[in-house]
Amino acid sequence: MEKGSLPRILVVTAGYGEGHNSAARGVRDALTARAEVRVTDLCAEAMPGMFRLTRAAYLWIIARMPRLWKLMYEVSDKRNLAEKPIKGLAPVERLLEWLLREWKPDAVVCTYMLYPYMLDSLALRTGKTVPYLTVVTDSCVINKSWLCSESPLWAVTDPWTREIMAEKGLPPDRLCVxxxxxxxxxxxxxxxxxxxxKEGDPFRVLYFAQRSARxxxxxxxxxxxxxxxxHVTCILGHRFRRIxxxxxxxxxxxxxxxxxxxxTRRVPSYLSASHVVVGKAGGATVHEVLASARPMLVNFLLPGQEEGNALLLEKLGGGFHVRDVRALVSALRGMMADGGAQWRRMHxxxxxxxxxxxxxKIADLVLKLAEERTN
Structure with missing residues (x-):
């Protein structure tokens, strides 16, 4: 990095679930004016056809066969990706190598769990290292795929997640809340x-329709x-024509x-006008709701990492899982009872x-990594 120039930060993500991309955008926005930032979905750019196919399969499985997803999650939780890398991803690693060589970032932010292993592999193969930071997009329930790299730093969502990862063997001094x-x-x-x-005012629900029309x-x-x-504001997103x-x-x-x-791009505006959010326990959704301090009722969650997101809501006293329509209605009535006493406590x-x-905070950490590299 030349003296007086902005550091170059490469943010690598993958579109399997919105959490990884949302995290990448958040880091990019926080680095604006402080660094030259490049956000790249390595899987989508290196293997566009395979990416579209595997992403469609992923979305179909989580929507239609959550039990199969649970089995896949449990299998991945037993695999050390440093010892047994996933096959067929050579084009992705080659693109990453090309970006490191041609764009020359001063540091890398990984919001997807596979990329740290590729950076470790490239460092061993080429002898050239670039400092990187791993952003863990899950909470409380942490899959082994996040844990086996040589990452200099892991950025985690909360103290409970940090404690769990430390108990699994990661160095506490490299775990940053x-x-x-x-x-x-x-x-x-x-x-x-x-x-x-207060009673008599509209009680506004922001509802994300992330399942079927039924x-x-x-x-x-x-x-x-x-x-x-x-009153309900229903966000259909890309499911509008279907639902x-x-x-x-x-x-x-x-x-x-x-x-x-x-x-819509106006989710923050809808959040600001709402009292409670109802939706799936995806990482991006849950943490946007937490950041805006709006209570949440989780109406659907995937076995595995999304159980951890719902658990974080419960630990913070700001939401919980409602298992069916009857439980959802009961929860909303309970939040409105006694002048909204329960809702007010959660808020x-x-x-x-x-x-x-x-x-x-993540921007500060990665800029410090970049600075240490150039000193």
């Missing part, structure tokens, strides 16, 4: 847009019937109490936890 690298604006939302509620319809109808003051025809009549029936949106618990600033 940073929080999840969410969009930095969400921390501003929690501080500058406090939310309150589930979306059943949950929306049940929530809107639960209490006349309950909307099945819920169109609900908009006519419930009027302004139901707002439906497709894909205050999350404000006290202050799960903000993860992106900035």
């Amino acid at each position: 940073t929080g999840f690298p969410v969009n930095p604006s969400l921390g501003v939302l929690a501080r500058e847009h406090p939310v309150s509620w 589930h979306a319809r059943a949950e929306l109808e049940a929530m809107l019937e639960a209490a006349p003051g309950l 909307y025809p099945h819920i169109r009549d609900l908009r006519a029936r419930y009027g302004s109490r139901l707002v439906v949106r497709g894909w 205050e618990n999350l404000l006290k936890a202050d799960m903000t600033g993860g992106s900035g």
Whole structure:
């Protein structure tokens, strides 16, 4: 790095689940004006056809066959990727090698668990090392795939996760509690847009429809019937065309109490206007909700890492898993009872936890790695 120039930071991610990409964007945003940043989905760029196929298979399995996903997760939790690398990823490692050689980053941030092993392999093969940091996008339940690299630093979401990883044999001095690298604006939302509620006011639910049309319809109808003051903003995302025809009549029936949106960049705005979030326990969603200090009811979770995300919500006293529609309705009514006493406690618990600033802390760590390399 030339004197006076900005350090170059390479952020490598993979689009298998939104958490990895969300973390990469959060780190990028926090490094703006402090570094020259390049975010690359190595799998998508190196093997586009195979990536599309495997990503589609991944999404199909988690949506339709969660028990198969659980089995796959348990198998991966027994494998040391340093000793038994996944075969067929040579093009991905070659692209990474090319980026290190041609773009010459001063440090690398890995938000996907396979890349640290590739960096270790390249260091052994070429004799050239680039400092890197591993961002662990899971909480409380940590798969072995995160644990067996020679990473100089691991950035983890919370003290419980740090303790679990230390118990599994990682050096405590290389485990840094940073929080999840969410969009930095969400921390501003929690501080500058406090939310309150009293009986008679609309109780606003932000609902992410991340399962089937049948589930979306059943949950929306049940929530809107639960209490006349309950209002729902439903985010359909890329499932809009698939789900909307099945819920169109609900908009006519419930009027302004139901707002439906497709894909949107305004999630922080919708969070700021909501009292509670209902959705799947994905890493990105849970940590965006935590950073904005809005309580969450988890209506679906994948066995394995998403169980850990739901557990973190419970440990912080800011949410829990509702196993079916009846439990969802009961939870919402409970949060609104007694003038919203339970909801207020959960909101205050999350404000006290202050799960903000993860992106900035990770940016500080990787810039320090880059500086140490050049000194």
